[in-house]
Amino acid sequence: MKRIFSDFLEAIEGIQDGMTLMVGGFGLCGIPENLIKALAEKGVKNLTIISNNCGVDDWGLGLLLRNKQIKKIIASYVGENKEFERQLLNGEIEVELTPQGTLAEKIRAGGAGIPAFYTPAGVGTPIAAGKETRIFNNREYLLEESLTSDFSLVRACRADKMGNLVYRKTARNFNSMMAAAGRTTIAEVEEIVETGELDPNIIHSPGIYIQSLIQGTQEKRIERRTIQA
């Protein structure tokens, strides 16, 4: 049985200034929006954030940017955010851009106890600078080190009280790898059900990766609402 919170500020109580956090989601899809709001309210600072993107100006991780709570971000694409651009140009934030597949694998490897791996992505580009390379079968590869976090904040569709998680559609994205790569993982879920109600065949994140759960209602904002012509 996992610790189940009902208050988002209480759920993030252990998160302190200077920590490294992984935050799930792709754009605004699948983000743990209430946990992020609680971080903004709590005001923890000097955070290193590992997330594919950095939210938009007034939502998601953009809320932490606005409060200047982020010292460094590791992401693959940060183009949706004017405040981000301003802080970057003023040297107020450090950014480590990482190819999306490399980022995903760094997190997966971190959760799986693999310290580093070779990938072809980035060979011959600026991101290869200072990285060890090696040739396998006449192709060059970069050595990339894995990532772990102090806390991972993920969002799932359903959880049982054992912490088993099921994600929905493309809201899974980075959440499942981040769940495994966090020293402590907090899952914000749309619905917590009784143990035994989830089919063990369809669990995406086994409960061993999850330390605490909190049920919440999400706004689920949409970045680009595109409708059939």
Add this chain to the structure above:
Amino acid sequence: MNTREKIARRAEKEIKNGDYVNLGIGMPTMVANFISDYKQVVLQSENGLLGIGPYPSEAEVDADLINAGKETVTAIQGAAYFDSAESFAMIRGGHIDVAILGGMEVSQEGDLANWMIPGRMVKGMGGAMDLVHGARKTIVIMDHVNKKGESKILKKCSLPLTGKGVVERIITDRAVMDVTKDGLKLIEVSVGFTLQQILDCTEAELIVGKDVKFDAY
């Protein structure tokens, strides 16, 4: 027909029945609109979807179902969802038949630059650096020249690279070219352009064989 549509329609011919295809953000996404009815093609979205469907109706909009461009989409019958690590395992592992990407510059050796301009805000490479190494065939579609009328197909790229020696075919509004061991080979010339015009607007050295197809698209 505008230029973007013309390029997208030509690019569609690169896709075979049964292919698994990843289309980049922007003009490449448009290629999906022109896929012939007789081809069964499965579109991969690197945020974790195999089997992208059409854009949703107002009633079908689902915040949990987007493409890599963060647009709301639908999923086809027989689609599959997965996490980002699996998505890129699929990409890097050579399981995607064709990747169609946009480009800022391509060199005659197949180097691609499409993610940053020094001195400007760098938004990030997203999944492009992984895609160019993983897909069985990487095709770049773009305008032949930039807004100043300068060639985007160069001897050497001037911008920082997305991938080195990764492009196999370039499709522009004016021509189709293949990166070969011998150099960049002109394959097709579009309607309304002469061989001389293509040579004049291409900085890269072009190999012109006897089998170039004129008025090809």
